[in-house]
Amino acid sequence: MRVPPVTLLSVNLNAVAQLRNRRNLPWPSVMGIARVVLDAGASGITVHPRPDERHIRRTDVFELAELLRRDYPDREFNIEGYPSDDFLALIEAVQPQQVTLVPDDPAQATSDHGWDFVGQGALLRQVIGRLKTPGRRISLFCDPDAGEAGVAAARDTGTDRIELFTGPYGACFDDEAAARRELEKLADTTRAARGAGVGVNAGHDLTLANLPAFQRAVPGIAEVSIGHGLTSDALLLGFAEATRRYRAVLES
């Protein structure tokens, strides 16, 4: 598979929506921050609307889709979630360019594992058959140690890409040896995926501190989606500067 020229940055706005939802007020504005990060060069916007609307609301999803379509037609909308009936209907109404399917149950605090591609293969094949259109790619959340067997089972679902779950790597911020071991798993799974013709995205707990080593050790990533870390940096730097710094790492 051809090496992507540069790893793209999709900014996840869940954390911005979560801050807004502390009050029944419209700020910080999810749409306003979307504009700032897109103007600073983000290649797209990611959201993971959860059933309880604890952060991103259904209305945000429609407004962001309209913003991207109207003012940023060259950028992508990536919507993540478990393929419930409500989620599938939302995707069909909004028509994003990428859908990332994640095996979360509704009560889950955050995403913490990838799909069982064998055990849930039938479900995934059926959902992907329904969601995949010429203008839309599908990505499946994937454990870092999926390896060749996992990737082969993922490919059999018909997915275009996998998204590596980088949470365990992010959790090694104070343990270099453990971080190296996580990077090896991520690199092995990426090699296997690319060898099988499956594209690779990555995300969860990536930060300005851990992204450079990830970039060096795991080449060939098409896109990273980053929210929590970038939002934390933006509290100090502002969203435009934070976006530029993440892009600079990805383009170095």
Ligand SMILES: CC(=O)[C@@H](O)[C@H](O)COP(=O)(O)O
């Ligand atoms: C699919 C994934 O990796 C998650 O990182 C997700 O987008 C984050 O969800 P929360 O913002 O709800 O923790």
Ligand SMILES: NCC(=O)COP(=O)(O)O
């Ligand atoms: N798919 C991962 C994502 O969108 C962002 O996760 P995080 O940076 O908020 O951990």
